[in-house]
Amino acid sequence: MHRIDIGLKRKVPRIALSATLGDMNLAAEFLRPHSSFGFELVISKENTQDLKVIIKGYLALPAKSSDEEAANREDAKLEDITPQGELAICDHLFKTLRGTNNLVFPNSRAKVESYSDMLRRYCEREGLPNEFWPHHGSLAKEIREETEQALKSHERPASAVCTTTLELGIDIGLVKSVAQIGPAPSVASLRQRLGRSGRRKGEPAILRCYALEAEIKPDSGLSDLLREGLLQSIAQIHLLIAGWYEPPQTKGMHLSTLIQQVLSLIAQYGGVTAADAWQVLCGSGPFHAVSKQDFLVLLRALGSKDVLMQTDTGLLLHGGLGERLVNHYTFYAAFSSDAEFRVVCGGKALGTLPLSQPVEPGSYIIFAGRRWQVELLDVDKKFIQVIPAAGGKVPKFDGGIGQVGDKVREEMRQILAKAAPVNFLDPAASAFLAEARSHFNRLNLGSTKILVTGNSIQLFFWSGDQVMNTIALMLRFKGLVAISEGLFVSIQHVTTAKLSEVVSALLAEPPIAPERLVAEVLNKQQGKWDWLLPDELLCRNYASLNLNVPGAYQVLLSMASAK
Structure with a gap:
């Protein structure tokens, strides 16, 4: 411009x-x-739309059959090869969304394929026309347009299982509700998705969130104990209702x-x-x-x-x-993608699979919401020919959730620190939250930032990913074995005395240049043309987009002054 x-x-x-x-x-x-x-x-203050929201909790139990070969057999039963938590979510989606138009966001292309395949098979099992269609960036344009047309035609109900490709910008007509599996990439993204629902006058926007949480065991990690995924979803909804969204970077x-x-x-x-x-x-x-x-x-x-x-x-x-x-x-194109195989069936292009995904002739895959067997593989031409099949496993796509902001983590801490019930949780999700609050209080995380477990230390600052990643890199720069695990920074083989000494040294010295912090980071090439950058500029560019050095120093200063 x-x-x-x-x-x-x-x-x-x-x-x-x-x-x-x-x-x-x-x-x-x-x-x-x-x-x-x-x-x-020009800011509109008008907001007359009602919101109906619920978070449903499910245990992430494994599939009844753990045999991968059985999962690829033609006679494999869906109930045996699908993780039980995902199957329970699929049951609820099928029963709740049938007969209406909806959007389902599972946060990754792999899960789009998994859920759309399961839901299509539910329709076949009940003898019904398919109502569930996949939509993501690796699918061929014609297949994506079939999904979009199914949503717009109103000839029969259609729900799209999708990634951010249907978050905004594409005309798909009106949808009754939005389903979010796991936390959304951001509060802003959740708002964009929700904006697809309740567009008719007098109709509420409907949001169903699904929290898939691990079963608590003696060796469960802190993220599972504190129910991080559920907590993040609750925080995002609280902030959405309050009208807060992430500031632009x-x-x-x-x-x-x-x-x-x-x-x-x-x-x-x-x-x-x-x-x-x-x-x-x-x-x-x-x-x-x-x-x-x-x-x-x-x-x-x-x-x-x-x-x-x-x-x-x-x-x-x-x-x-x-x-x-x-x-x-x-x-x-401003963005790059991995080299990919073209997937073709009977002369019709289905889309593309990343080259990093191992595929062999005779193997089974799930793609475009259906199951296929690989007939022919041409590595030089990056070509895969498939035929319809009953067995299949989901390809490993790249992609995942976005960076969590400071405000979201602050809200997550506030939720744990309170005792008041959250009124949009179902009984299972409420039980998960009660567990998380119990562990939060047991570990005294309301009043301490430092948790010592054996010869390791966890630092709870309740800051966003940019600050937490920066702190981990600063500590590693000083020789500690530190890694950001989202909710906390974990430091191995260290005493509190040693940690205090390192933090004091960091605060007493001039701030470390961001490019020095990321010198050992391996995946700094994130943009399409980053491979052309000299190392000095590659480091500075990566740091400018992924770190928050002033914020990290401020957090460490507050930690030191609290002693």
């Missing part, structure tokens, strides 16, 4: 709509950075996108100078977290990899590799 303004030599009005931004001023600054153009906030460097924009800018003008490129993209543009020095380091790195070249007059042009990248159709 900024480059369009420059091309037109005028400011084009920008209008943004959102029901889930936690800080409108931050959003406005991001939309029109460091500009005197000004902005106007606007301070990252986003160097992967910057690389794409540099290459695109050169293609647009047939070449640009380094000074003009920095001014357009960073000086007056959205990449204001990138200094001139950082930009020059980036250009030199791109030059060393033949992505860019510079003429004697100082003009930046595409290098040999840069030409190939820009002229390939994948250049226009």
Whole structure:
């Protein structure tokens, strides 16, 4: 949008709509950075929609049959090969959602396949037309459109088991309710999903959440004892009702996108100078977290990899590799994906599977909400030919839940610290919460941040993932064996005296540079073009998007002052 303004030599009005931004001023600054153009906030206070919500609790008991080979047999019984907790959730979904249009969000593509397959088989068992359809990004466009059309047609009931692909933006008509299995990626995401329900005048929005919790055993971990998943779902609903959503993250460097924009800018003008490129993209543009020095380091790195070249007059042009990248159709997508196999049945494309997923001829898979046997596998052409089958196992897709924010963790602590019942829990979920509160009080976590168990220590700061991950990296930087486990930071083979000594040293010294903290992190390449970054910028870019160093120091300071 900024480059369009420059091309037109005028400011084009920008209008943004959102029901889930936690800080409108931050959003406005991001939309029109460091500009005197000004902005106007129009905030609607009208909210007449009623909300009906329930969280149902289930024990995550294993499948009756633990034999993986039995799960792949043609005569495998659904009741024997499916984990009992998931089967109980599936029973409730089938009985509750039948006859109406709904959305079911299980949080991962693998679970979309699992639940849609189970629900389709329920329909077959009852002699009913299928009412449950899968929808996720790895499915072929035609299959996704079949699901969307089923929801819109109203010829017969249809429910979609889906990922964020149906969270917003696609016209699917009206749905009666939304089901969320496990916590949502964020409060904002939960609000987006819920916004699909109750759109008819006078109809409430209906949210059913399913908490799948582990059976408590003598060796159960703290996350299970405190019922972390259930707790997070309750906190998200409390904050949603209060109208709070996560503030937008606007301070990252986003160097992967910057690389794409540099290459695109050169293609647009047939070449640009380094000074003009920095001014357009960073000086007056959205990449204001990138200094001139950082930009020059980036250009030199791109030059060393033949992505860019510079003429004697100082003009930046595409290098040999840069030409190939820009002229390939994948250049226009801002996001990358793993190399994937095309899955085809009878000449019809079903979608794609990640290359990392091991598949062999004769094996069974579940895909597109159905079960298939692999007939042919061509590694070079990345091609899988399948035929319908009864057996099958769910492929291992990438993806998972988002980062948990500070406010959500603070609310989780408040829920545990209180004794008042939560009125939207069913009896099983209420029992889970009572267990969690009992363990919270037994461990005295309402008044202490440090829990000592044997030769390990758990630090409970009730902060978001960015702060907790940063604290773990800071302690590891000082030689401790520390890892963030979400609710707490776990430190192995350490005494309280040693921990106190390390924390005191951290607070007495100048703050550690974020890029030094993440130097040993292995998975720093997260963006499409991160592979082109030099290590220094890769570290800084990763830290800018995933760490909160000031917040971590503030938490450690509060810990030290509380002694």
